[in-house]
Amino acid sequence: MSSGVEHAVIAASAQRIAAPPVRVSGIGFVTPIGRTLEAFDDALFHGRSAVRSHTLAIPGMDSVEIAVAACDFDSNGVRSTSRLPLDRGTAMALAAAQDAAAQAGLTRDSVDPERLGIFWGSGLAGAGSFDTTTQALYGEQRRMRPTTVLTVMPNAAVAELALHFGAHGAAIAYACACASSAVAIGEAMRAIRGGWIDVAIVGGHDAMLTPGVMASWQAMRVMAAPPADAPETACRPFSGDRAGFALGEGAAALVLESEAHARSRGTADTGDTGDGASYVLSGYATNCDGTHITNPDSAGQVRAMRAALRDAGLDAAQIGHVNAHGTATMAGDAAEAASVRELFGSAMPVCATKAIHGHVLGGGGAIELIATLRALAHEAVPPIANLREPDAAFDLAFVRGEARAVPGMRWAMSNSFAFGGTNAVLVAGRIDAPSR
DSSP states (O other): OOHHHHHHHHHHHHHHHTOOOEEEEEEEEEBTTBSSHHHHHHHHHHTOOOOEEEEEOOTTSOOEEEEEEOOOOOGGGOOOSSOOOOOHHHHHHHHHHHHHHHHHTOOGGGSOGGGEEEEEEOSSTTHHHHHHHHIIIIISOOOOOTTHHHHHSTTHHHHHHHHHHTOOSOEEEEOOGGGHHHHHHHHHHHHHHTTSOSEEEEEEEEEOOSHHHHHHHHHHTOBOOOOTTOGGGSOOTTBTTOOOBOEEEEEEEEEEEOHHHHHHTTOTTSOTTSSSEEEEEEEEEEEEOOSOSSSOOHHHHHHHHHHHHHHHTOOGGGOOEEEOOOOOOHHHHHHHHHHHHHHHOSOSEEEOOHHHHOBOGGGHHHHHHHHHHHHHHHTEEOOOTTOSSBOTTOOSEEOOSSOEEOTTOOEEEEEEEOTTSEEEEEEEEEEEOOOO
16 A cells, blocks of 8 residues: 555544544433333333233134233324324334434424434334235235325335424435344434534334234244243343343434534533433444354454444443343354454443343334443443343353443443344443533
């Protein structure tokens, strides 16, 4: 490499590292562990699982018990700006985004609509509506609604959010399996950094607790069977006796904005999420293993985590904990344990929250990022529920039993690793509000 090119590469790298963090001005969520911060925190820091046993009964097939985590949420009560029928997942997305915007104090008058974007992820948007439609068509020979396409299209939630908030900036749907919402959040962060928009409503959802989808996941043999006497223990990330995940549903949304825009609204120094501190996203990276469609590759995960740290301008020692993808599958947990161990060593506190809220697939990255922010808020790492005996092959500092205090924790990492080999890593930070 010539000296001129080398200097250009170094300069570009330095400029990327110096990119400013992006403010998190509000959060909202619909999850199996609740819709309020109080309920969410209680389950998160006490390892209380919402996983339950569900009988999957489809005519012509043997019934089977599966582990699921459902939300206590009336999707029929959500009304859209479009006035179209909403898929359950889209209704959750709209409810979560409305809560996030309310917490951020974001109104149509507080942002230029052409500088407001929607970045949203889902693994299988419209799953419930599609399942119902095919049952009506093939099982009952009923005609389909003329709005069916608009209800099940992958960008249905994005379209509804853009209409509701009057967003005229970029409105993009991301479908990267279990990394979908993490990618959506990261790409919105890049758009704000790049000056294309000032504010973004970001996040993701999935609502796949429908017969056809549950049967499809069951056929892959990646779902845990719920123990008859304790179904809430079905999902056991990083455990020696792990047996797969519990399928969840839900949505999570965040309002992201540039530092300059936050200051213009007077929210930059007020403790944006209402607990005396402000939160930022400072690093993001995504890549692809490029090796196998279902088996994860630890080398690709390491590359993604290192790139996210570079993007944040941090080194591994500054990270207070890692919120692992932790699906409780044999191959998935093994690859992630190896990648985290390689980058951070054996002393890094590691948590994984799918044991309590289920695997929300495309919406999981957004929910788990909020869990990461809550850990920063409390300066404590949540325990991995149901982890009694970690796999003897994993040399990591898993948090189990009870939450672990980490005084002064200011940075944390959240991992999302998906089928197809897509990896997405986010680095979040806490900034204490100035004293007055």
